[in-house]
Amino acid sequence: MKKTTFLFLFLFLTTSFAFSQVLIDENFDAGLSTPTGWSNTDLANGGVWSFANSGEAPGFGAANTVLYDEGFSGSYPIFDSDAIGNDSEPEDAYLESPTFDASALTDVQLTFNHVIRAEFAGNGFVEVFDGTAWVQVVLFNSTNNTSGANELDFGFKSYNVSAQLAGVSNAKVRFRWVGDYSYFWAFDNVKVFSCTETTAPTAATATTPANGATNVAIDVTGTTPLITPFNWTAGPSATVFNLSLGTDTAGTDIGTIDGATNGNGITFNWAYDTTYYWSVESFNCFGSTVSAVWSFTTEADPALSAASFEATTFSLYPNPAKSSISIKSKSQLTSIEIFNQLGQRVMQVEADSMIENTININDLKSGIYFMKIFAGNQEKTMKFIKE
Structure with missing residues (x-):
C-alpha cells in the first residue's frame, strides 16, 4: 500500500x-x-x-x-x-x-x-x-x-x-x-x-511547518526519521482530515494518510535539503474541501556540514543547558543561528557579540533545538537541549 x-x-x-x-x-x-x-x-x-x-x-x-x-x-x-x-x-x-x-x-x-x-x-x-x-x-x-x-x-x-x-x-x-x-x-x-450540515467545511490553512518554511529539522533519534508536528487551522465544522504529501508540486506522489490527526508528527524516510509539498482535505458529513498546496524544505545534512570541519573541532557545553551554552572551537566563529523543531529560526548571534563563545539562552523555552555554527565559509549543525 x-x-x-x-x-x-x-x-x-x-x-x-x-x-x-x-x-x-x-x-x-x-x-x-x-x-x-x-x-x-x-x-x-x-x-x-x-x-x-x-x-x-x-x-x-x-x-x-x-x-x-x-x-x-x-x-x-x-x-x-x-x-x-x-x-x-x-x-x-x-x-x-x-x-x-x-x-x-x-x-x-x-x-x-x-x-x-x-x-x-x-x-x-x-x-x-x-x-x-x-x-x-x-x-x-x-x-x-x-x-x-x-x-x-x-x-x-x-x-x-x-x-x-x-x-x-x-x-x-x-x-x-x-x-x-x-x-x-x-x-x-x-x-x-x-x-445536518448544509455546506462543506472551509479550507484548512497551514500552521506548521509554515508554508515556505526552510531548515525544517529532521529528528533522527528514532528508527525512522521524524518531522513533528504537522499542524493546520481548520474550519469549525471540519471533523475528519486527509493529509497528502509529495515531492511533486501537486503534493501527492508520496501518498495520503486518511483520518489524519492535527498536531501529530510523521515518520518517513525524510531526505535532507529537500522541498516537500503537502495539503489537507477537510471533511464534514456534507462534503469535503481541499486546501492549497503548501511547501517546506528540510535542513541540510548535518553530516555533510560536519565533514568540512576538522574532526572534534566543535562541541557544545553544557548540554543539556539551562541559561547559557558555550561553543568549544578551534576555529574562528562568524555567527550562529538557532532553530526550533519546527524549522523556525529563533535566535541569531554574531560572533563579535559573544563573550568567550557563550550564548544566553534564558529566553528559549524548554525543548530540543538545533544550532547552526558558521566559521568563514563553513558551517555545522548541532543539536542541544534547553532545560
Whole structure:
C-alpha cells in the first residue's frame, strides 16, 4: 500500500462525523463474536465472517499493523478466504446490521473503514435494504478497486445512500463476500447517520511547518526519521482530515494518510535539503474541501556540514543547558543561528557579540533545538537541549 510508506507518530483516531443523527454506530469492540442484533449468514456452505483484534492483514508479513494503520481499532470482522482454503467450495457470506428507521429522514450517509484484497473472482459487496430489496452501493474487486494496485482497496469510505434509504422504516446494511481462495476482506467502524450540515467545511490553512518554511529539522533519534508536528487551522465544522504529501508540486506522489490527526508528527524516510509539498482535505458529513498546496524544505545534512570541519573541532557545553551554552572551537566563529523543531529560526548571534563563545539562552523555552555554527565559509549543525 502506498500509504504505509509513512506513518503518524501516534495512531490516528477513529473517523467520526459530528452534527448528525446516528442510526448505526458499530465498532465491533464488544468481543470476538457477532454483535447483538447483527446476523452472520453463510449462503453457500463456504464459511462465515470471523472476528479478530490483532490489526494484521493476511499476506502482509508477521506482526504487521496494516488494518490499524487504515483506521481500524479494537476488534473487527474479517473474511479470510485464503485461510478457509482452496477447497473448490464457493464462498458467499454476509454480515448484516440490525434494522433501523430512516422514515423521517431525507439524508442518509454510510461510512466505514476497510481493507480488501480481492482476486481470483473475489468480490466484496456493500448493500442496503430499501424496504423491499437489497440494493448494491459499491462493489470491490480486482477490476473496481481504486485505492491500491490491482486487487487492493483500503481506507475510509463514505457513501450517500439517501436515494436508497431516506423514508425507509425497515432499512438495513450488509457486507457480503463472494469468492473462493480469493484473499480477504476486513472492515470496521460502520456508521449510518443523517447529516445536518448544509455546506462543506472551509479550507484548512497551514500552521506548521509554515508554508515556505526552510531548515525544517529532521529528528533522527528514532528508527525512522521524524518531522513533528504537522499542524493546520481548520474550519469549525471540519471533523475528519486527509493529509497528502509529495515531492511533486501537486503534493501527492508520496501518498495520503486518511483520518489524519492535527498536531501529530510523521515518520518517513525524510531526505535532507529537500522541498516537500503537502495539503489537507477537510471533511464534514456534507462534503469535503481541499486546501492549497503548501511547501517546506528540510535542513541540510548535518553530516555533510560536519565533514568540512576538522574532526572534534566543535562541541557544545553544557548540554543539556539551562541559561547559557558555550561553543568549544578551534576555529574562528562568524555567527550562529538557532532553530526550533519546527524549522523556525529563533535566535541569531554574531560572533563579535559573544563573550568567550557563550550564548544566553534564558529566553528559549524548554525543548530540543538545533544550532547552526558558521566559521568563514563553513558551517555545522548541532543539536542541544534547553532545560
